[in-house]
Amino acid sequence: MEPAATVVALVRSAHPGPALAVTVLAVALAVSADLSGGRVALVAGAVAAGQLSVGWSNDLIDRHRDRQVGRSDKPLATGALSATLTARACAIAVAATVVLSLLCGLVAGVVHLGCVAVAWAYNLGLKSTPFSWLPYALAFGGLPVFVELADPGAGPPPLWMPVSAALLGVGAHLVNALPDLADDEATGVRGLPHRLGPRRTRWLAVAVLVLASVVIVLGSAAVPVWLVVVVLTAVAGLGVVALVADGRTPFQAAIGIALADAVMLVAGR
Known part of the structure; x- marks a missing residue:
């Protein structure tokens, strides 16, 4: 596959719409909280990396189900993207999430990593339970807490x-x-x-x-x-x-x- 086509397939598999929406929300919250430019960049990077890991893991886990129902919008289901490449990209995103989150501060970083962890828990099985709403509540609820605590010396919102x-x-x-x-x-x-x-x-x-x-x-x-x-x-x-x-x-x-x-x-x- 051509490199450009592979990149496009990777982007499509990352759930770009929700990933961008959550990242923009985090940046807007960071700017409204008067974080420095460097801190805003760290928050943006941490949230974007976390969202990429969540999107890629979702499509990796669901690729067989997506293929079963003929999801032509899923590159992993159609064969336009390999599971190995997606798994590598996901691993890099996870590593970046950990590093960038902790650079925002230990407490803030732990909060954000908890948000990403519950999103992964949704992908790994909670989506099929009556508690499918809980990861969304915890992850979104934790986002303003992470952003606020990314300001050194600041307390919770x-x-x-x-x-x-x-x-x-x-x-x-x-x-x-x-x-x-x-x-x-x-x-x-x-x-x-x-x-x-x-x-x-x-x-x-x-x-x-x-x-x-x-x-x-x-x-x-x-x-x-x-x-x-x-x-x-x-x-x-x-x-x-x-x-x-x-x-x-x-x-x-x-x-x-x-x-x-x-x-x-x-x-x-």
Whole structure:
């Protein structure tokens, strides 16, 4: 395979969308916390490396299931990417995650490594249990704690930040699972969304994401009033759309609520 095609396949297998979204959120939190440029770079590198390891390990572990259901968007399932190369890339990402996380400080590094570890636990089996939501809650909830502690001498963030981030993570899990419920069930994955079914998963996702918005508004005095009004109006409208629309529109509306929550989480710092 041509080197360029291999690189493209590696990027596709790393779940680039979620990896980029989480990294951008971490950077935005770091900038809003007034971390130095060097610290922001370390946070970005640690989170990006961790997300790459999570994405690659997910596709490595699931490659046989993905092949079974004909996932043409998965390079490991189609044969466009070798498992050996992906495993090597994943190992490098893990090593980078450990080094970069600990360079952010011992306590901060341990927190971030814990976030990555629970994400791996999801890949390794928790995704098929009623507790599939828990790794998302812990990993997202730990992200603002890691960023805050990456500032030397800083203490943990106010409680509303990890709580709202954890709710955002649970909502992201429910939303992310919606398009793949049928394929997952066909290969034995029975996480919380699969047990609830599409309709109840949609309702719970909207409820959790709206609750995250409420926690941010009640917990932070830093969010400008105009932004609160704009975001909550948008969240309410998107919530209605997510509950009554058909097709992929509810999925897209829930993603919109999650993005609005992320904006307020950063603004509320």
